[in-house]
Amino acid sequence: MQLTINGTAHEFTGDPRTSLLDFLRDGCGLTGTKKGCDHGQCGACTVLVNGQRVNSCLTLAIMQDGHAVTTIEGIGTPDALDPLQAAFVRHDGYQCGYCTPGQICSAKGMLAEAANGWASFVSDNLEGQVELSAEEIRERMSGNLCRCGAYSNIVDAITEAMQAEKVGAA
Amino acid sequence: MRPFQYMRPEGLDHAGQLLRDGARPIAGGTNLLDLMKLEVEAPDRLVDINRLPLGGIAPTDDGGVRIGALVTNSACAADLQIRRDYPVLARAILAGATFQLRNMATTGGNLCQRTRCYYFTNIDQPCNKRQPGSGCGAIGGHNRIHAILGASDACIATYPGDMAVALAALHADVEIERPDGTSRTVPVRTFHRLPGDTPDLDNVLEAGEVITAVILPPPAGGTQLYRKVRDRSSYAFALVSVAAVVRMDGDTIGSAALAFGGLAHKPWHDPRVEQLLAGQRPSDALFHQAADLLLEDAEGQGENDFKIPLTRRTLLASLREATGGAA
Known part of the structure; x- marks a missing residue:
């Protein structure tokens, strides 16, 4: 299964238990998204999925098949901040x-x-x-x-x- | 989290078969995944129903509205017709959780969300809902958020949601598909159960049944409001909430549909209270009579005793506002 992260296609073949958050950080090396409470209470893991903000800790990577994810790494650059x-x-x-x-x-x-x-x-x-x-x-x-x-x-x-x-x- | 097999059903029939065999459905996942991390829920098969055609908000033949089970809470609250004709529903949804959670949480899933009882969510504690027969830690324990109406010796948990409270005031129905392909509708007012001696059953869904939609009757009009009292001003569950749909007939109350959150194992309603108010001139004396009737059998558990006077005050404030400010 495949999803797009910051415009780049990524394959996911891991354990179905993997949250989108853990896939972003551990599977894709995109450690800008943070794990705070891991229960949807703190919002540190907020990313955009198909343009809408969600808690990436409370969805499975495998459920995001075909979706477009934007993380902080996809917003602005050090030279051209959002x-x-x-x-x-x-x-x-x-x-x-x-x-x-x-x-x-x-x-x-x-x-x-x-x-x-x-x-x-x-x-x-x-x-x-x-x-x-x-x-x-x-x-x-x-x-x-x-x-x-x-x-x-x-x-x-x-x-x-x-x-x-x-x-x-x- | 315990391992599980992840499955995607071919269609509604297939989903029903998988669920009848004991698999759990997942839609938004905001409650279920949280509980799976805590091992309160440990399904061995998870059926991802997000690709089933259960979306969309559409008019019904009789002038009502059909909200697909997979419509997100955000989409429902943002829908122009819901905002215009069913404001109590939009208000209740916006009173719950956060934008991030509402962007994922679905209409069907919201109905099926589980209690936030501290003992239910802690697998080291006894809980008849989580593990039938293990006892209830909340009775005689910490029970500040617990039920004052309709509780049993087995369970004093509350249904935590806001959306369903508004749906109960609006007399909405839940549309359910059975595994044999037939469907049935259940009024939201009877969809959730009281705990009795089987608190493990939150609602009347049977194995293999899938919620396909919520059906709203034609717009009720009147004044609609959702008043929620909680420990902080945002992102907290209701201690007490009131959904009210009140139609005035000149100087008297034509009808008052009321539902209450935070009081019981289900969105609470009391037809006697609605009958008492109908046809009467609004006054605080009348509203106190309504509260007396509503709270006739209310029983505190210690830490939640405050909910009894709080419910009275919240009802009075709601009725004053909905009827135009009686004093």
Whole structure:
């Protein structure tokens, strides 16, 4: 069975028990995706599958047959950071950095969800256009924990990256 | 995690055969894989049903909506018709888990999610649900999140979900395919069971049966809300939740469909409470009568005693909001 990771085809022939997370790290050497709790509670393992953010610890690699996975290694490069990555650096959106790949993949997914008009628990209106206030960002990023407590800087970084994107698109 | 054989069924019939022989279905996997890592679940065969044609949200002939079993929670909450005509469902889904989990979790799987009882998820502890006959650690133990209604001497676990609570308020049905190719529908209100002396059975699904869809009746209108009380403001299970679909008829309550999360082994509903409210003018006195009736047989286990007054307050707040603010 085969899946695409950051645009490259990868064969998976391992033990069916292998989580997507373990396959990314151990099978593909893509160690940017982190294992925190391994139970879907911390979000450190967040990646994008077919453009949607998921916990890679709670799905089996073998179930992702034919799917396209994007990890932090597929977002920006050291020389050309993604706007989210640049904003995290500028705002100190981390201390130890362990949760950061998951935070950035999650934020990527969140921006796409908001662009598609997906409401959240804190949205007043289920049907209106989504404006990502700080409250909205906190709710939508609640699946990503940061034990260093860099949350306020993470919200600032995402807000800035989002506004930069809007200016760029205008 | 214990070893298992991974299988993909050729079609629904084949899936039914495999499941009848004791294999476990996997869809989103967010609950099952978590429990397999803990060895709470140890299936020897896993049937990946994700490639079966059980997706899509479509209108039904009578003006309702059919939600395929494999529709993700995110897709369901984002669907324009669900948001417009069944807001209590969208609200309940958005109140549960996280975006990452809802992007994987499915409609059928959400119905089948298992309790978060601490004793169920710890294989070193006794649990009649996980291992029938081993006893219940929660009775006389830590039971802050446990049931106050419908519990038994064998089990005081709660059904943890939000989505099914809204579906119970909406009078939705579960569409189920039997292994012989026939299908049946079961009201969500009777899909989950009370524990009795067989708490290992969460719901009425029989061996080989597959949930194919959830069917919503035509839009109920009225005021719909989902009020969830939990230990933190996001990503936590309900201590108490109320799904309400209330239609006013002038100054009186035309009808009030109510369902409750966090109280019992199933999304709780009490037709007596709904009958009591119908045709009455909203008032706090009336709402207290409703709470009295709802909680008539409520029984705390010690740590969860607080749920009894909390349920009353949550019901009152929900009814005030849904009827336009009686005082």
